[in-house]
Structures are given as C-alpha cells and as structure tokens.
Amino acid sequence: MIVLFYNRKTKNRISTAWMLIAITFVIILPFILGAGLYYKSSMLFEQNSLGDLLFSKVWKPSIGKFGFLTFIMGSVWVTFIAMLISAPICIFAALSITQYSRKFYLRIIHPVIDILAGLPSVVYGVWGIIVVVPFISNVIAPIFGAQTMGYSILAGAIVLSVMIIPFILNILIEIFRTIPIELTEASLSLGATKWETIKYVLVKKAVPGIIASIGFGLARAFGETMAVLMVVGNMIQIPKNVFDAGYPLPALIANNYGEMLSIPKYDSALMFAALILFVVVMVFNALMRMLIVRYDKY
Amino acid sequence: MIENTKIKVDKLNLYIGKQHILKDINIEIPENKLTVILGPSGCGKTTLLKCMNRLTDLYHDVKIDGSIIIDNEDILHTKTDVTEIRKKMGLLSQRPFPLPMNIYNNVAYGLKISGRRNKKALDARVENYLKQVNLWDEVHDRLREPASKLSIGQQQRLCLARGLAVDPEIILADEPTSALDPISSETIERKFEELKQQYTIVMVTHILRQARRIADYVVFMYMGEVIEQGPAKEFFENPKMDRTKAYLQGAFN
Numbered sequence: 001m002i003v004l005f006y007n008r009k010t011k012n013r014i015s016t017a018w019m020l021i022a023i024t025f026v027i028i029l030p031f032i033l034g035a036g037l038y039y040k041s042s043m044l045f046e047q048n049s050l051g052d053l054l055f056s057k058v059w060k061p062s063i064g065k066f067g068f069l070t071f072i073m074g075s076v077w078v079t080f081i082a083m084l085i086s087a088p089i090c091i092f093a094a095l096s097i098t099q100y101s102r103k104f105y106l107r108i109i110h111p112v113i114d115i116l117a118g119l120p121s122v123v124y125g126v127w128g129i130i131v132v133v134p135f136i137s138n139v140i141a142p143i144f145g146a147q148t149m150g151y152s153i154l155a156g157a158i159v160l161s162v163m164i165i166p167f168i169l170n171i172l173i174e175i176f177r178t179i180p181i182e183l184t185e186a187s188l189s190l191g192a193t194k195w196e197t198i199k200y201v202l203v204k205k206a207v208p209g210i211i212a213s214i215g216f217g218l219a220r221a222f223g224e225t226m227a228v229l230m231v232v233g234n235m236i237q238i239p240k241n242v243f244d245a246g247y248p249l250p251a252l253i254a255n256n257y258g259e260m261l262s263i264p265k266y267d268s269a270l271m272f273a274a275l276i277l278f279v280v281v282m283v284f285n286a287l288m289r290m291l292i293v294r295y296d297k298y
Numbered sequence: 299m300i301e302n303t304k305i306k307v308d309k310l311n312l313y314i315g316k317q318h319i320l321k322d323i324n325i326e327i328p329e330n331k332l333t334v335i336l337g338p339s340g341c342g343k344t345t346l347l348k349c350m351n352r353l354t355d356l357y358h359d360v361k362i363d364g365s366i367i368i369d370n371e372d373i374l375h376t377k378t379d380v381t382e383i384r385k386k387m388g389l390l391s392q393r394p395f396p397l398p399m400n401i402y403n404n405v406a407y408g409l410k411i412s413g414r415r416n417k418k419a420l421d422a423r424v425e426n427y428l429k430q431v432n433l434w435d436e437v438h439d440r441l442r443e444p445a446s447k448l449s450i451g452q453q454q455r456l457c458l459a460r461g462l463a464v465d466p467e468i469i470l471a472d473e474p475t476s477a478l479d480p481i482s483s484e485t486i487e488r489k490f491e492e493l494k495q496q497y498t499i500v501m502v503t504h505i506l507r508q509a510r511r512i513a514d515y516v517v518f519m520y521m522g523e524v525i526e527q528g529p530a531k532e533f534f535e536n537p538k539m540d541r542t543k544a545y546l547q548g549a550f551n
Contacts, residue, residue: 191382192407
C-alpha cells in the first residue's frame, strides 16, 4: 500500500513537472526562433545599415549589397490585394450564412471550409497556373489595356485570397453566430430594417472580431509561400501595378535557399528575409490585439 | 366585456418543426390597460408575445396560422409592412440588451433610422425619454459612454427609454424584471403603472405576485393553451377553471 501511494505521488509530480516544461517550451519557442534568426542574419549588418536593408532596392549579392525593398513591396502588394479581395467576400458570406440563409447552408459550409483549409498549398498553386494565370492574361488584363503573361501580383493575390478565405470565414461565422439574437430583436422592434440592423448593430458589435479575423488572415497571407511563388512571376522589381510580376519575401527564401549559398552572406540575407517575416507577423499580432481592445467596449 | 380591444388574437396556431407550440389561441387585449400573460415556464408565453411583432419571422421552420389583428390590420398577413407594425410596439426583453453604441445613441437609434436627424430635436427627445424612465439624473453627464457600462437595472430602464422614444402604442414586455434587483424591478413596475395611461402594455411573467400587483387583465396559459382570461380582479378572486385554481394555489410551477 505504501509503495503504491508513493508511486502515485511520484507520478503526480512527474506529470506536473512535465506539463510545466511543455508550456514553458511553447512560450519560449518564438523567442528561440527570433533569436536564432537574428543571430544568423547579424553578419549582414557589418556592411549594410538596417535602413539600407529595409529601404534600398539595390539587390547585388555579388558585391554584398542587399536591399530588401523590392521583396518587401512584393509581399505587401500581394498581401494587401489578397485581403482586399477576401475580406469583403468573407464578411458578406458570413452575414449571409448567419443572418439570411436557412440552416442547411450553415451545415454545409463547415465541410466546405474544412476542404478549402485542408488542401495543400501546392494544389492552389497548380490551380493558379492552369486557371488564374491564363484568365488574367487573356481576360482581365486586356480589359484594362495591360499586357501580361499572367504571372503577376494579381495572380498571387487571387490565389492567396482563396487560400485565406476559409480561415477568415470560419472566424467570422463564429463571431456573428455568437451575437445574441435578442440584439437583432431589439433593433428590429425599434423599426429598423434587417439591413439597418446588420449595418448599425451586428457589424458594430462584431468589429473586434472582424479586426481579429482580418489580422489573422494578414499574418497567414504574408507568410504563404508555395502557392504564391508559383504564380507571382518572381522578377526582382518593384511592381508598379497589379499586372506586374513581383517577388515576395517567402518566395525569395524558398527559391534560393541551398542554391546560391556560394555567394558570401547570401544565407545571412535569406535569414534576414525570414526575420522580416517573423517581425512583421509579430507586429501584426500586437497591433490587432491593441485594436481589439480599443474597439471592444460594447 | 372589453371596451376597446387593441390586439385580437384569433385561432392562432404555431408550430416549430413538428412541435405544436401554441394551440388555438383566442385572446383580446384591452387598450391602455396592463395585460399580464401568466403561466409556468415553457408554456408558450414568450412565443405568443413574439408573434405580436412578428419576431417569429427570425426563426426558421416556424409555421403560423390564424390572425393577430391590431387596429383592424392582420399583422400576420404576408403583405403587412413588418417594419411599420414593429414601430408601433416597444419591446422589453428578459435581460437588457443595449445596442452596441453610447447611451445617447441607444435612445436616438430608433429616431435616427426613421429619418429624424435634427440635432436639437433629438437632444430634447433623448432627455425627455431618459427622464421618463428616471435615468436622466444618473446618466446626463456621461451620455457618450457605452451603454454596456451601466448597471443591469439602468440598462433595462435605458431599453425602456429607447422603446418609448419611437412613439409606440403598445409595449411588449417579456419578464422584464426577471434579471433585475428588487429596487430596479419596482422602478419598472411603477413605470408601467404610469405608462398604461398612454400605452397598451402586454407583459409576460411567471411571477404570480407580480401579476397580482399590477395586472388589469390576465391571460393564463398552460402547455401552449389559453386556459382562462379575464379582468384581474375576477381572475384572482373567482377563477373558473380548475387548472387556474390549482395554479393560483401554487399546485404547480
């Protein structure tokens, strides 16, 4: 009996300690990652100032000039346009599903979301190449009088927007579903129409959640690699419009790691690109949290 | 028996899916009186109340037949302008649900969406209705704060004010005091006593003592049916049906 009792206590202590280790590990993980990236990319600072690295567009690895502006702009363009496409779609789809449609749609939307979210990104990339790219070069670009092969910022943004829709939509549906129906009832009984109720009451109530979902989408979109690099063109230039090819940061890393490492400091440069992604995602997260607190007063 | 009928519910049946929730409801609600719909939880009181301003439209697979006539108009008719009939009725729910905006706009909301945007007129009306519910003194210096910062009792009075602000003729109240402390409850009850001079009030409650205190007219429901209805005095002193007698003696609930 004594032995058994002792045994149980030991087990208890071990499991408690293990949980503590596990949670500590998870919490310091981002710091380990960040520190590693910083350490690996620090060699770059010997020749280039931080300002040069971020705001110069001179990319001449052979003479040790690494200006990331081109790649940063590539990422910003693709991400921004992808959000511009997917945010309105998601908001209206979520409203339609939670406020207008019969329950049937709510039941089928979850499997659909799961499928979209579960597809490997290379599948989206292939779809982009065989559908989106030709569609842009044959249909959309001519409308605007532009000439393009189709491999462009717009192609990357469209593929990206489709990829992040399930994630944003999933959060938004949850948010609109959890708004109590009594709030809708109150607004309607004051003589508001359904649309007025949605516009002035439901959306307003959901603002923190909408911000959160968009922030989540942004962070995901900014780092998405495979599908985007397959359709975005990968030319080292700052895009002037959406039909230009671009070269986002994740594509830079994926295309060159292991290939160009004979050039001195090239690996440091790629680590720096990773560090930029890391910092941007962190800043996004912090910013979104601040916004959520700011708007979460109702 | 009733001089002026404000709301007449005629052969109303309501189903949710295959469940028969309201069974052949026939009631008349007198104008400018306080009518209490009384009955144990789950007997369909709230559903009946929600039929009166067609909030039942919000729920899928609800089927209704019969008619509810308010001012000679069958509000259940598909051609009825739902927005217009809802404007005639203020709604007070079990728990207060202030709109996600500041105190001022909670009261001004109904006015603003119906097109009244004159700043001075709005100010005056907001002040007037907040005074009517005895909230003005407590909030006049923080009208721009979110309504959610008020206490529950204050929020419920605010909800009453915003309902009154759109000039309804009828007030529908669904156990409006059930989430409130005794003092706030009393404020609401006393307010209702005053308001019934101008408004037809329909209040759902399962609290017998509350019904005794304030009802002019009582509709007693049990299991989706109306068991008995009549003037409060008669209902409480001389109930006709056995079920009513049992309920009044506290045999169930």
